[in-house]
Amino acid sequence: MMNAPALPASAADYIAHIDLAFELMAVLDASGRIVRVNAAAGDILGYTPAELAGRPVLELLHPDERADLAALGAEVLQGHACQERELRWRRKDGQPVYLSLSACWSERAGLVYASARDVTAHRAAREELKLSRERLNAMLESIGDAFFAIDRDWRIIYANRKAAAFIGVAVGPNVGRPLLDVSPELEGTPFIAHYRQALADGQPGFFEAFWEPSGTWLEVRCYPTPDGLSVYFHDITAKRTALDAVHKSEKRFRSLFQQAGDSIVIADHDLRIVAANGRACASFGYTEAEFVGLPVTRIDGHHTYTPGMLASLRAGHTHLLRMTKRRKDGSRFPAEVHVSRFEDGGQEYFQAIVRDLTEREEAERQLRASEQRFREVIEMTPAGYVLAGADGRVLDVNPALCSLSGHAREALLGRTLDDLFDTFPWHGLAAHDAQEHVQGVEASLRHAQGGHVHVLFNGSVRRDAAGNVTSVTGLMSDITGRKQAETRLQQLATHDTLTGLPNRALLHERVQHMLDACPQGRAVAVMFLDLDRFKEVNDSFGHDLGDVLLCEVATRLRKVMRPGDVIARLGGDEFVVAAECAGPADAGAIAQKLLDALGLPVRVGGQDVNAGGSIGISLFPHDASTRELLFQTADTAMYGAKRAGRNRYRFFEPAMTLAAQARMALEMALRPALARSEFELHYQPRVDLRTMRVVGLEALLRWNSADLGRVSPGEFIGIAEETGLIVPIGRWVLEEACGQTRRLIERQGRAIRVSVNVSARQLAQAGFVDEVRDVLARTGLPAACLELELTESALIEDMARTAAMLDELRVLGVKLAVDDFGTGYSGLAYLRRLPIDILKLDRSFVLQDDGRISAFDFVKAFVDMAHALRLSVVAEGVETADVLEFLRAADCDEVQGYLMARPMPLDALEAWLDAATEG
Numbered sequence: 001m002m003n004a005p006a007l008p009a010s011a012a013d014y015i016a017h018i019d020l021a022f023e024l025m026a027v028l029d030a031s032g033r034i035v036r037v038n039a040a041a042g043d044i045l046g047y048t049p050a051e052l053a054g055r056p057v058l059e060l061l062h063p064d065e066r067a068d069l070a071a072l073g074a075e076v077l078q079g080h081a082c083q084e085r086e087l088r089w090r091r092k093d094g095q096p097v098y099l100s101l102s103a104c105w106s107e108r109a110g111l112v113y114a115s116a117r118d119v120t121a122h123r124a125a126r127e128e129l130k131l132s133r134e135r136l137n138a139m140l141e142s143i144g145d146a147f148f149a150i151d152r153d154w155r156i157i158y159a160n161r162k163a164a165a166f167i168g169v170a171v172g173p174n175v176g177r178p179l180l181d182v183s184p185e186l187e188g189t190p191f192i193a194h195y196r197q198a199l200a201d202g203q204p205g206f207f208e209a210f211w212e213p214s215g216t217w218l219e220v221r222c223y224p225t226p227d228g229l230s231v232y233f234h235d236i237t238a239k240r241t242a243l244d245a246v247h248k249s250e251k252r253f254r255s256l257f258q259q260a261g262d263s264i265v266i267a268d269h270d271l272r273i274v275a276a277n278g279r280a281c282a283s284f285g286y287t288e289a290e291f292v293g294l295p296v297t298r299i300d301g302h303h304t305y306t307p308g309m310l311a312s313l314r315a316g317h318t319h320l321l322r323m324t325k326r327r328k329d330g331s332r333f334p335a336e337v338h339v340s341r342f343e344d345g346g347q348e349y350f351q352a353i354v355r356d357l358t359e360r361e362e363a364e365r366q367l368r369a370s371e372q373r374f375r376e377v378i379e380m381t382p383a384g385y386v387l388a389g390a391d392g393r394v395l396d397v398n399p400a401l402c403s404l405s406g407h408a409r410e411a412l413l414g415r416t417l418d419d420l421f422d423t424f425p426w427h428g429l430a431a432h433d434a435q436e437h438v439q440g441v442e443a444s445l446r447h448a449q450g451g452h453v454h455v456l457f458n459g460s461v462r463r464d465a466a467g468n469v470t471s472v473t474g475l476m477s478d479i480t481g482r483k484q485a486e487t488r489l490q491q492l493a494t495h496d497t498l499t500g501l502p503n504r505a506l507l508h509e510r511v512q513h514m515l516d517a518c519p520q521g522r523a524v525a526v527m528f529l530d531l532d533r534f535k536e537v538n539d540s541f542g543h544d545l546g547d548v549l550l551c552e553v554a555t556r557l558r559k560v561m562r563p564g565d566v567i568a569r570l571g572g573d574e575f576v577v578a579a580e581c582a583g584p585a586d587a588g589a590i591a592q593k594l595l596d597a598l599g600l601p602v603r604v605g606g607q608d609v610n611a612g613g614s615i616g617i618s619l620f621p622h623d624a625s626t627r628e629l630l631f632q633t634a635d636t637a638m639y640g641a642k643r644a645g646r647n648r649y650r651f652f653e654p655a656m657t658l659a660a661q662a663r664m665a666l667e668m669a670l671r672p673a674l675a676r677s678e679f680e681l682h683y684q685p686r687v688d689l690r691t692m693r694v695v696g697l698e699a700l701l702r703w704n705s706a707d708l709g710r711v712s713p714g715e716f717i718g719i720a721e722e723t724g725l726i727v728p729i730g731r732w733v734l735e736e737a738c739g740q741t742r743r744l745i746e747r748q749g750r751a752i753r754v755s756v757n758v759s760a761r762q763l764a765q766a767g768f769v770d771e772v773r774d775v776l777a778r779t780g781l782p783a784a785c786l787e788l789e790l791t792e793s794a795l796i797e798d799m800a801r802t803a804a805m806l807d808e809l810r811v812l813g814v815k816l817a818v819d820d821f822g823t824g825y826s827g828l829a830y831l832r833r834l835p836i837d838i839l840k841l842d843r844s845f846v847l848q849d850d851g852r853i854s855a856f857d858f859v860k861a862f863v864d865m866a867h868a869l870r871l872s873v874v875a876e877g878v879e880t881a882d883v884l885e886f887l888r889a890a891d892c893d894e895v896q897g898y899l900m901a902r903p904m905p906l907d908a909l910e911a912w913l914d915a916a917t918e919g
């Protein structure tokens with residue numbers, strides 16, 4: 001035992017007073033050495049107070065706790081009291097003991113007063129409780145159901161994880177919070193109502209409810225506890241769903257039973273009806289109540305359930321019967337009845353599903369009637385009908401198809417559609433890709449006699465569920481006539497009706513094709529061909545014979561050209577030939593062949609005519625790279641050929657385009673010429689060949705263009721005629737010539753006749769005679785002093801109309817002359833029909849001498865003929881005295897030409913006339 005330090009009196013008193021206490025009480029010095037302990041130390045630590053006196057208190061402590069106590073001691077010495085600090089001590093027998101220590105420092109005594117309570121048992125109980133709680137929690141966590149507990153203030157005491165899932169938030173951090181704050185969705189739900197009830201009654205509650213937020217059905221048990229309420233949830237969603245399914249299934253079955261399209265009647269072992277659905281009630285006329293208890297024989301027309309059938313049903317067979325059923329009112333209806341047997345709750349039942357066949361039998365009857373009608377229609381229809389199977393073999397045909405194909409029905413049945421048709425919309429019947437329906441498709445049917453019949457085919461393919469063709473039906477009408485008409489129409493639309501040659505549209509198509517297909521290094525030659533003398537032939541012999549000439553030309557062109565070449569007629573006497581070739585040399589050779597063919601005389605109206613032709617050639621790609629340009633350049637080249645003297649071919653040259661442009665410029669300048677007073681008249685005297693006196697003048701137009709200078713009539717008259725400008729210009733010439741001549745007559749004091757050229761366009765004007773009459777009236781020129789020169793072609797264009805017009809002019813007193821006579825082919829007949837006075841013999845006529853007959857004989861015969869017809873003859877273009885003598889000898893009446901005088905302005909003419917008179 002250690003020596004304890006001496007205690008101050010107050011400390012000794014303290015120990016003396018507490019010796020009897022159950023708690024251990026001790027006095028320690030500042031170094032932690034025990035000064036004195038009470039007797040309880042023996043019970044608590046196993047040491048007598050004497051054994052403990054003088055020992056450092058740390059020695060009594062479990063080694064693990066010594067550091068804590070040292071720290072605690074330091075705090076106490078600083079004046080901080082220690083309250084109820086649990087520390088592990090070691091008893092004298094080595095057993096651990098837990099003491100709850102309180103201590104304080106007495107400054108005055110310089111001592112520590114300590115007390116310690118044995119809490120070993122209390123601590124063990126606490127540990128046990130903790131373990132027990134943990135076990136409980138583990139159990140609650142493992143039970144798979146949700147659980148939570150609340151106190152009477154609805155604060156959460158505990159909740160397992162499942163419950164957290166149910167509440168929707170982690171519960172751990174929310175323990176202690178009001179349940180409704182944590183899960184506000186609970187407000188107003190049956191859950192809360194039940195919890196309140198259980199808390200109020202103190203009675204456990206049990207209910208099922210649907211928890212919206214998680215979409216689950218829950219079975220809930222709540223148990224009131226002294227603290228509050230414990231709540232268990234069990235998820236019964238699966239059970240509820242299964243139950244719902246059963247309910248729904250039952251409902252469905254009931255609904256099916258009630259709403260079945262067929263009547264369903266259930267009879268018991270004694271064949272008394274126990275149930276009937278709505279349809280049965282409606283069909284048989286009984287209410288459901290009336291049905292129940294009725295023997296099944298009451299609704300059977302003639303058939304009862306025989307023992308044999310019942311035995312068979314009991315053996316598990318079902319029966320499908322066709323029978324008559326009887327309604328409540330005694331009426332009957334045909335029915336198909338499916339009878340079966342079943343057991344329910346150990347009872348035997350028979351079920352009959354009754355299908356009313358009234359409608360079906362009516363439909364079948366109607367179908368038969370319809371089939372009959374269909375057959376009649378098919379037999380009578382003029383359209384051919386064919387039905388074929390999936391293999392394309394013919395199963396049925398009607399008489400119309402027999403007659404269309406020329407085969408008997410028996411010969412057609414069994415043949416394939418591919419045999420029957422040459423072209424057929426479903427050739428080979430490719431099962432899946434064949435269209436369902438075809439409408440208005442053209443097909444070609446083979447005829448028994450050979451050849452084809454064009455038909456318009458409408459048809460449809462039937463298929464099974466897998467999409468395979470099961471049959472083909474077709475109706476067809478004969479369109480051979482229509483096809484022929486179409487072909488004819490097509491021919492008319494693309495060919496020239498007169499010659500049968502391709503027209504402009506087809507020419508464009510074919511040439512374009514040639515250009516597209518033209519191999520590299522090769523060329524396509526396009527030749528525009530214009531007959532040189534077609535107009536004359538037409539004018540002279542009439543249109544019918546002109547047509548004969550055109551047809552002959554077409555025939556010759558066909559003969560010359562190869563099959564792949566294109567020959568077309570654009571209209572009038574314009575032909576186009578196109579051929580693929582190596583280049584210019586080939587093209588030239590082709591053109592020459594064409595000219596040779598056209599150069600041979602053609603027999604027209606009993607005469608040999610030499611039509612001749614001018615050809616313009618343009619080569620693709622050399623001259624033009626497009627069809628349009630090719631045609632344009634070939635056309636230009638053709639005009640070049642014509643200008644060059646006809647009966648020849650010319651290749652396109654860029655300069656030709658310049659010529660065409662020049663012509664265009666001329667036309668543009670000509671249009672305003674009249675308004676700009678750019679015209680004047682020159683006059684050329686006409687002399688009587690016997691007296692050599694001037695008897696007339698020819699008025700000849702002259703144009704002094706402000707832009708182009710003097711332009712000869714040979715250049716612009718043709719353009720004026722083509723453009724129609726000749727009509728106003730001609731009107732001006734007539735007016736001017738008449739006016740000037742009247743004044744000239746006045747000045748000369750003698751009658752002089754002026755001859756004015758009238759073009760075909762002017763003559764074609766409806767008011768031409770009136771115009772002449774008005775001009776004569778306005779200018780005061782006597783009608784006998786006016787002579788109109790008309791060309792042969794203008795005269796014969798519309799002979800009847802021209803004759804009437806000339807008659808009117810003759811009545812006026814105007815003289816009529818035929819200009820350039822002898823250059824056309826008009827023949828002489830028109831001279832008898834028309835009131836002509838004068839024939840103007842063309843200059844070429846006088847010069848022509850072909851060796852067979854001399855020019856003189858020719859002109860002499862001509863003059864004699866004219867005289868026989870009481871016509872005067874004027875010879876034009878007399879340039880030499882020889883020709884003058886020649887004409888005199890031929891008995892010609894008048895002459896005109898440079899020999900006598902050139903055309904001259906009016907003032908010059910007057911001077912010339914004066915001089916001639918004087919001379």
Ligand SMILES: Nc1nc2c(ncn2[C@@H]2O[C@H](COP(=O)(O)O[C@H]3[C@@H](O)[C@H](n4cnc5c(=O)[nH]c(N)nc54)O[C@@H]3COP(=O)(O)O)[C@@H](O)[C@H]2O)c(=O)[nH]1
Nearest residue numbers: 700701713714717733757758759819877878879897898903
């Ligand atoms: N519709 C109209 N046509 C007219 C009019 N004025 C003229 N023309 C026609 O133009 C063509 C050319 O006429 P032009 O250049 O005036 O030539 C005429 C004479 O100059 C020419 N001529 C006269 N004598 C001779 C001659 O000895 N040798 C020769 N080489 N030429 C000669 O002949 C032309 C007259 O021809 P024609 O009319 O056939 O008598 C010409 O066709 C004119 O008709 C007009 O106002 N309206």
